[in-house]
Amino acid sequence: xxxxxxxxxxxxxxxxxxxxKAPDDQVARKQLIKAGLVYLTERGFSDVSVDEILKASGxxxxxxxHHFKSKADFGQDLIEAYHSYFAAKLMSWFDNxxxxxxxxxxxxxxDAETGMAKHDFRRGCLxxxxxxxxxVLPDAMCSRxxxxxxxxxxxTAACLVLAQQQGEISCELDAAAMAEFFWIxxxxxxxxxxxxxxxxxxxxxxxxxxxxxxISPHQSQx
Numbered sequence: 001x002x003x004x005x006x007x008x009x010x011x012x013x014x015x016x017x018x019x020x021k022a023p024d025d026q027v028a029r030k031q032l033i034k035a036g037l038v039y040l041t042e043r044g045f046s047d048v049s050v051d052e053i054l055k056a057s058g059x060x061x062x063x064x065x066h067h068f069k070s071k072a073d074f075g076q077d078l079i080e081a082y083h084s085y086f087a088a089k090l091m092s093w094f095d096n097x098x099x100x101x102x103x104x105x106x107x108x109x110x111d112a113e114t115g116m117a118k119h120d121f122r123r124g125c126l127x128x129x130x131x132x133x134x135x136v137l138p139d140a141m142c143s144r145x146x147x148x149x150x151x152x153x154x155x156t157a158a159c160l161v162l163a164q165q166q167g168e169i170s171c172e173l174d175a176a177a178m179a180e181f182f183w184i185x186x187x188x189x190x191x192x193x194x195x196x197x198x199x200x201x202x203x204x205x206x207x208x209x210x211x212x213x214x215i216s217p218h219q220s221q222x
Contacts, residue, residue, distance in 0.1 A: 029067045031057040036078045041123040045075055045133050072138050075130070079141065082126040083148045090152060094159045101163035102210070105156070109206050113199050116190070124194040128187040153179045160213075169213045182209055 035056035039048045050071055054061060068074040093099075093108040116123065127148055134142045157179035164171045185205050192201035 028059050028063050032059055032064060033081050037082060040078060040129060041126050045130055046136055075141055079144050090155050094155060100168060101159050101166060102168045105159055113202050116193060121194055121197040124190050125187060128190055149183055153183050156182055
């Protein structure tokens with residue numbers, strides 16, 4: 001009697017490593033925020049579509065609306081994310097007690113120029129970009145943009161007050177007014193540098209601002 005042939009061995013595919021996990025909920029949100037920051041520092045809020053954000057972040061429309069009620073809600077979160085990032089950058093310079101106060105401000109300016117140059121001056125300031133679209137933005141977004149700029153101004157004013165205390169600039173200068181002037185001019189310089197794709201507007205404004213700081217109110221009146 002003929003024996004049956006032994007059964008063929010089945011090829012078992014073994015998966016190496018840990019099993020894949022579904023993307024973490026907060027990771028997906030961070031991807032959306034990151035993509036939004038890139039697009040909105042380059043272009044305008046009304047010019048960028050949700051579909052572009054989805055494609056760049058590798059997420060779905062369902063994921064987007066799970067985290068954000070609307071594009072406007074997404075814009076609000078982008079403002080908060082950018083403000084947190086930028087305020088930390090400001091304070092990393094303004095709290096650096098190894099430098100004199102004015103050198104801290106100069107350091108921030110140079111750092112900002114380096115950051116723009118890294119992206120070939122295609123990216124500007126998200127707050128400045130959105131500020132140009134205030135006519136089409138929700139009131140809540142407009143109000144928050146103003147609050148963010150005021151926060152940056154107050155941090156800069158504190159740095160200028162310290163410069164006064166250390167004798168770098170005249171105590172007769174209005175530090176708060178000079179800080180406001182800085183941010184009005186700086187946002188314009190960033191826009192111009194983005195338009196021209198070169199650092200010259202940033203440098204011209206910085207030179208003019210520091211020259212202004214060196215002039216006491218009595219000298220300017222005389």
